[in-house]
Amino acid sequence: MSSSESVQYHGLLLPPVAHTLESLEYAQHFSVEDTDVFGVTYPKSGTVWMQEILPLVLNGGDLTPIQTIPNWDRVPWLEETRLAKVVDRLKSPRALVSHFPYYLMPQSLHTSKAKVIYIMRNPKDVMVSSYYFHRMAGFLEDPGTFDEFMEKFLEGKVLFGKWTDHVKGWRLAKLGDRILYITYEEMVKDLPEALRHISDFLGRNLSEETIQKIAEHCSFKSMKANQMSNFSLVPKKYMDSEKSNFFRKGVVGDWKNHFNTEQLARFTSVIRKELEGESFSLPWSL
Numbered sequence: 001m002s003s004s005e006s007v008q009y010h011g012l013l014l015p016p017v018a019h020t021l022e023s024l025e026y027a028q029h030f031s032v033e034d035t036d037v038f039g040v041t042y043p044k045s046g047t048v049w050m051q052e053i054l055p056l057v058l059n060g061g062d063l064t065p066i067q068t069i070p071n072w073d074r075v076p077w078l079e080e081t082r083l084a085k086v087v088d089r090l091k092s093p094r095a096l097v098s099h100f101p102y103y104l105m106p107q108s109l110h111t112s113k114a115k116v117i118y119i120m121r122n123p124k125d126v127m128v129s130s131y132y133f134h135r136m137a138g139f140l141e142d143p144g145t146f147d148e149f150m151e152k153f154l155e156g157k158v159l160f161g162k163w164t165d166h167v168k169g170w171r172l173a174k175l176g177d178r179i180l181y182i183t184y185e186e187m188v189k190d191l192p193e194a195l196r197h198i199s200d201f202l203g204r205n206l207s208e209e210t211i212q213k214i215a216e217h218c219s220f221k222s223m224k225a226n227q228m229s230n231f232s233l234v235p236k237k238y239m240d241s242e243k244s245n246f247f248r249k250g251v252v253g254d255w256k257n258h259f260n261t262e263q264l265a266r267f268t269s270v271i272r273k274e275l276e277g278e279s280f281s282l283p284w285s286l
């Protein structure tokens with residue numbers, strides 16, 4: 001499959017698999033329930049991590065969902081074709097993930113009481129992670145050189161558009177106390193503490209023992225070994241773990257091993273310029 005088959009929707013480039021005009025329209029008209037929880041990310045910011053965390057937090061640490069249901073059916077992507085197929089099987093409270101920009105979220109989100117957790121990751125690490133993902137995902141175009149991929153990333157000619165647009169839209173979202181902002185970096189630094197925030201936000205009163213249990217099952221090592229989460233069930237032609245594992249490194253700051261001085265200067269200046277004057281600040285220095 002080549003990227004020429006990529007789906008374009010409202011000017012956004014979307015993956016050429018699992019995204020169709022029908023699935024995108026279905027997502028836009030999706031009937032959001034008050035108890036729904038959305039984990040929203042720009043790709044490569046911790047989406048699959050949320051697919052492990054949310055069912056555990058919502059169900060008091062019950063391991064059944066993460067041990068028996070593949071992540072894409074357990075916490076489906078709002079915009080993907082699987083959602084329509086599994087929606088009737090989702091138990092309330094439902095958890096979903098999405099890479100959609102804020103403006104593409106279903107209208108019913110705005111009139112519901114549903115909650116959103118927006119996970120943000122340093123864009124330099126996002127880009128590195130995405131670069132390797134393009135190398136292992138058979139349905140995506142080869143990323144070319146790191147330099148070439150960086151230009152595409154900065155121009156937004158990558159899946160789900162510009163990182164800065166995604167972040168701006170979601171940081172300025174008018175969802176009041178229905179949205180929690182969290183970073184990948186906070187989760188790596190102290191996962192139990194991040195889980196306490198998430199569980200408080202979702203109105204769950206989890207014991208310290210349950211928090212520790214969830215943290216253990218959501219560690220990089222546990223998830224990499226979980227067949228229901230590590231994409232080993234996906235045929236090699238779509239995701240080739242010999243080229244790069246989906247659970248690649250799971251660390252903060254791998255960009256330091258990839259950016260040279262010129263690339264860092266260019267990347268930083270473009271991102272800073274695009275966020276100039278915004279009413280929010282980034283949680284890390286670029």
Ligand code: A3P
Pocket residue numbers: 041042043044045046047048049125128129130132188218219220221223246247248249250251254
């Ligand atoms: P790396 O490629 O830097 O390792 P997404 O799910 O949004 O596609 O994000 C994928 C990134 O999240 C990958 O980053 C992956 O390793 C990382 N990740 C997934 N689960 C993780 C975990 N439990 N701990 C740390 N990083 C995790």
